[in-house]
Amino acid sequence: MTKVSCTACRAGAGLLQHYTKTGKSEKEIKKTIYHFCVNLKIQSPRVCEGITELFASEVIYVLGKVNIGPDEICSFVIGDACGDVYNPYHEWEVAFPPVPKPTVVEPKVPEVNAPTFKVLHLSDTHYDPYYMEGANADCAEPLCCRLTNGHALSKESAAGKWGDYRKCDTPKITVDNMLQHIQDTHPDIDYILWTGDLPPHDIWNQTRDENLKILKETVKQMSQMFPGVPIFPALGNHEAAPVNSFPPPFVNTPDSSISWLYDELDTQWRKWLPSSVSNTVRRGAFYSVLVRPGFRLISLNMNYCNNKNWWLLLNSTDPATELQWFIYELQSAEFNGEKVHVIGHIPPGHSDCLKVWSRNYYAIISRYESTIISQFFGHTHYDEFEVFYDHKDLSRPINVAYIGPSVSPYYHLNPGYRIYYVDGDHDKTTRGIVDHETWIMNLREANIYGYPLWFQLYSARQSFGMDALRPRDWDDLVERMTNDPQLFELFYKYYYKASPVKPTCDMECKKKILCDLHSGRSHDRKNLCQSIESRVDSSSNTTWRDWFYNTISVSVSVIMSIPRLTMQVPKYVLGLG
Template sequence: MNMPKFLSGALKYMDFKQVFFEIEHSLLSSVSCTACKAGVGLLQHYIKTGKTNLEIAHAAIKLCLSLKIETKRVCVGIISLFADEVIYIMERLILEPEEVCGIIVGDGCEVPYIPWHDWNITFPPIPKPPADPLTTTMSSPPVLKVLHLSDNHFDPHYAPGANADCGEPLCCRITDGPPENPKAAAGPWGDYRKCDTPLQTMENMYQHIAYTHPDIDYIYWTGDIPPHDVWNQTHEEQLHVIQLTVKQLLDFFPHTPILPALGNHESAPVNSFPPPNVKNHFSIQWLYDELDRQWRRWLPDSASQTVRYGAYYAVPLRKGLKVISLNMNYCHNKNWWLLLNTTDPAQELQWLVYELQAAELNGEKVHILGHIPPGHSDCLKTWSQNYYRIINRYENTVVAQFFGHTHFDEFQLFYDEAQPTRAVSVAYIGPSVTPYYNLNPGYRVYTIEGDYKGSSYAVMDHENWYLDLKEANHYNHPRWRLLYSAKSSYGMRSLSPQEWDYLVHKLSFNDNLFQQYYKYYWKASPLRPKCDEECKKRLLCDLVSGRSNDRKNTCVKIEQRMSEQESSWRSWLVNGLTITGAFLLFLPLGFQIPSVFG
């Protein structure tokens, strides 16, 4: 099957290596935009010319192989999994490639305004109460301990000694063949290359947590359970991994309530989460029904209806504290179903407003859980903006947010829309359990203010623990260690949004502090790359970007601070050299400058 001429010519000049890097790291730019438009245009061309699903899939596989995008089994597997679903969606689209890619890629694409993809959430006609800063009324308040687990990516097929350098999206399995040399062999406790978490590492971590943190009151579990073999997944295999992981948690934490959130890897195909109105064979009900069965071990019966409908729920955790778990896949730009209608899929955000309004009227505080951080570029712009408005409106009610997805140790700040310099909320982004990739495994423990009448239930501090994978594999003995405590390591008076904002300010001009943050961000990985000025700017921008695809506005302060810092240093250096030169010029000939070396 031949490609249309305008596309066959364009494909020759595409930097596919850069495209794959951008997709993998969610750093989409004009390069990804061009590739997206070419791909969507090609697919729409085949559909319009009456090609069958089989013919389109065959052409896509041929293209994947000829461009050496992936190995044959990955090309065949991923296209076979996605073909029918993507074609079904594209047949029903009324969007042009530029518009499709504007939604998917975001800021990396300049696209015309699409009115039916721009929508606003409705708020009750109740005025926002005055801002009420979180304050502790007791000198030593009682506390709760909350364990945050995220991105387990447990691989039941991980095989120590298998090929860890297989050149595919996931390695370290028997099916990857023997390693070409001893250095390519998968480590016994995991691997820094594209490999997920072995069973013995999962169990060792749970055992360590149960022993080291016997005072854990709750576990916040923010999704991504299955491994990264996205070309080779079935409904049955996904459910099997979920069931195995739930059993592990029950074995090690039989009496600890667990509050889960759904990740983007739980579905098959990956990222595929049709809204509830899709009732045909593409329906996601197979997953939501099983989640309801598994989660009922920890959630009340009242949560079952919304879990089965959209995999989100709200539960009262303690007197004065409610936990709301969101299905962030309804904001995910890689969920192709949203192209048909992005307007509040599953009515989730409108439901969130009602829950938060009820909490406000009842004087309750709320913790929000989810997988994809709402300010991440993977979250659709309009959905993210509406969520940002909700957090602004209910800043007195939402006292903490907890997400995962990035695998790094980081956070995101939300600011008052009426007073943009005032931080109103912080989203904590927990480190991944999986080392995928170039990372150490990690987890986090929060100290939460409570339990007493009038408690804020705010985060007072968090500890971050990690496994030095290099050491564990070298000695075949894992040791989990405390990496840092946020409050003491960053010199913070509290973990209020305002203090986190002040930390970002300090990070922008204190390079020693930034390098410390950067080490923690990578969970002390020995493979973390050097971070230049552009890298630093990007990471700091991420911290203040609670709205996705809006970096032009959210990063202005960071860029200003960094340019001012650079300018001040340049001025100091130039002025210093000028003064020194003048001083040397007029020195008496016989005067000796004392040596700094004595």
């Protein structure tokens, strides 16, 4: 997030707060936002209208209730790029039980040739029921490749049969083909992790009914394709309408309550989950289940850490008491000698995760490092991971969050999915990850030849030369990539799922990616990334002439961006930037 984005956020938030305090009606404010959006050509008129209608009421209501100014609001919404502004209304800590942390034992490498579970991880399907082959894929809206985008004016701008690398989501034919391929190729799957984001990116015209329809259709399809296979779902940020809008339980008015979604999740997820989870699913869309004796899975609703969830500005203190419940479940698991896998959608170290929530989560992972074996998330669409460190000793790696690739090609990506091999049922099981594979479909070739071929892109241990997949092994991989350009290039290829249209990665890009891999705690680049960034800088051999030129270029770019500032205001005010 840039300084310009931060300034735009502050200007927009300040403007809206001024309007609400001076008595402007919601209708007047909406009209102003709409005209601003259209006249500055931020989006097409229909997108401006849809965004204004869907988002403005919520944002206006929240900004009218909070007692903080634009600096605090934008530090909350954007994070450290907007400065670390102290905000007493959003400083809180979870309470740990008075139970000493067990003595830490170095994780063991799973035994060779021991039985394993084969686990499928699907994430970010973003199925688009209105995708149309031949439609304009090069539109100026948040989502293209639809009839409403018009027919393509050239062959190059036409949406392909199986999907497109531009701002287009997944056609039904591709979802169907992938699931059939998985059923044929992996008939021995033991269970499935399904980490959310089912609806497409048409965020300006979504409705509750449309999103629920997609939820029901996809649950039905998964049940039919994988009968008898346990499926453990987690909630994405796109399931709500509008997107990112997840009011905590204290917001219970009929127009604003999220019960329309959580109640249906309870009904749909009941196909795989026991009735005992109904209470927490309906209250906050999270749950805990026993997969096997001694092996527990906990699914978290990461939208309570989502800093684009404007409702949290009213009160971000452990929404739905999810983290306190999480601690209770982990403490019970520790007492019972259970090992735990955690799943969710937004990775806790991602910039979309609220800093105070992420900090508390990081402390929980550290306290229960002997119980939590692995974590699994989605959201970014990339093929990556996050290493967690002891929050009192940031040199000691203690856990790993695996971030699965998206099914959707949105955007510049090949469709993909992940297979994990988990240490299975035997006397010395660790429940650790033995290895993982990423499988993809080459979208360009599928559209050229008329039929997709799914194949294994890589396996982690073989491709990265890893003896095992313990936290220290992933930490070592980050260290090696910092010093080995060829190894980083290989990782970057897999990061984009071998997309032929992936952008070039310069030094700033490399620093960002390596920092992300090192960061299980969001908005804490100073503590988690300084060493890595320094080593990348030193390896780039930048001369003083390069430094001088880059400094001048940055200064000029900031000056030149000032006229564009006002064009970005509505976007950041509505949490879409």
